[in-house]
Amino acid sequence: MSKEYKYNVKIADYLAKIIRLAFEVNCKTDYSVFVRFSGHVDNFEVEIGEGKNKREWEIKIGRANIYLVSLDEPKEVEKTLEKIIAGLEKILSKKERRINLLD
Numbered sequence: 194m195s196k197e198y199k200y201n202v203k204i205a206d207y208l209a210k211i212i213r214l215a216f217e218v219n220c221k222t223d224y225s226v227f228v229r230f231s232g233h234v235d236n237f238e239v240e241i242g243e244g245k246n247k248r249e250w251e252i253k254i255g256r257a258n259i260y261l262v263s264l265d266e267p268k269e270v271e272k273t274l275e276k277i278i279a280g281l282e283k284i285l286s287k288k289e290r291r292i293n294l295l296d
Contacts (some may be wrong), residue, residue, distance in 0.1 A: 201267050206218055207274035208237065214241060214281035222284065225250035235262040239294060243282070253278060257294035 208230070215226040218241070225242035238258045241252030255283035261270060282283045 204261065204267060204270055204274065207271065207278065211237075211239060211274065211277055211281065214278060215284070218281055218284050224254070224284065234260070236260055239281075241294075255284070255294045 212269055214229055217230045218224055219226040225245055227238075227240040227242070228237070229238045231238075236258065237260075239254050239256070241255035243252040243254050244250060257273075257280070259270065259273050259277075278295045
């Protein structure tokens, strides 16, 4: 039996912005960015590795993990996604090296 919830345009826009910023960080910095959406469990995850080679990208300098199933509380999900966006923007502005994406 599948669960159903309303499609939330604002949350979808946040997810799209995070993916765009992740791609930008990956292209414009020495970091490796990993974005995963696991729809079967409503999980969205962003990880930032220290560099581009395997030894470096295994060292995570930033990580965020959110379950979108809390769409019953979309404002809380939105706040968390806003924090991830702010963290990625800080990296792009070169103001942060190690970052907690959920601060």
